[in-house]
Amino acid sequence: MDTYTRRRAQAPRRLTVVAASVLAAFALVFVAPLAASAHDELIGSDxxxxxxVEALPAQLTLTFSGPLLTDEGSAELQVTDAAGTSLLDGAPSVQDNTVTQALAGTATGTVTVLWRVASGDGHPISGQFAFTATGAPTPAATASASATTTPTAAPTPSEASVVPTTAPTSAPAPSGDASPLPWILGVVALLVVAAVVYLLVSRARRTRDLSAAQPKASPTPSGSGSDDPAER
Structure with missing residues (x-):
């Protein structure tokens, strides 16, 4: 087998190695980031x-995008008032994708919540947020305000009484949502790689078949039918 024929025979093997390298690079570029972004995240709270809120609620509820690990100690919360006093009442309870924490005491002002849970894949995730408790008006202030009003005037509602129980704010938008764009790009790249490999393999096969179909030149016989003038 000459050098040309041997190189043609090795062409499909080289194409296979190139295709495997391209697929490995594709996995590193697209699949790995998607797997890393698959952790659960906080999608809402109450x-x-x-x-x-008008007053500190009896419990705090956190809702996540997927089921959490329910092992003991897998969920940890810190809930403190503006002075840094803990408002926790016992340990948190985890059920499916919900964490419930009982609260105790009173709070006025900013209430800070720090949380840490174990995602369904075992990866720990954490974060924090805050809400405001206005606190109920004191009886003395209410009596004083009603005593100073005239009999014909309607009592003016206090500022705290007009604050809605829950402000119409939406739950924080989850950060880092997995975008479908990497999947689309990955599928397109995979199709392009498959098309290129198919074309290269088909071309190599056609070249090899044409080379095999060409007739081999017969060697020129020596010493027969010589027309050398010296032999005449």
Whole structure:
């Protein structure tokens, strides 16, 4: 087998190596980032982040995008008032994708929530947010305000009484949502690679078949039918 024929025979093997290298690069570029971004995340809470409530609720509820690990100690919360006093009442409870934490005491002002849970894939995730508790008006202030009003005038509602129980703020938008764009780009890249490999393999096969079909030149016989003038 000459050098040309041997190179043609090795062409499909080289194409296979190139295709495997391209697929490996594709996996590193597209699949790895998608797997890394698949962790669960906080999608809502009650009270909601940056909302205003009239008084500290009896419990705090956190809702995540997927089921969480329910092992003991897998969920940790810190809930403190503006002075840094803890408002926790016992340990948190985890059920499916929801964490519930009982609260105790009173709070006026900013309430800070720090949370840490174990995602369904075992990866720990954490974050924090805050909401505001206005606190109920004191009886003395209410009596004083009603005593100073005239009999014909309607009592003016206090500022705290007009604050809605829950501000119409939406839950914080989850950060880092997996975009479908990497999947689309990955599928397109895979189709392009498959088309290129198919064309190269088909071309190599056609060249090899044409080379095999060409007739081999017969060697020129020596010493027969010589027309050398010296032999005449």
């Amino acid at each position: 009270p909601a982040a940056d909302s205003t």
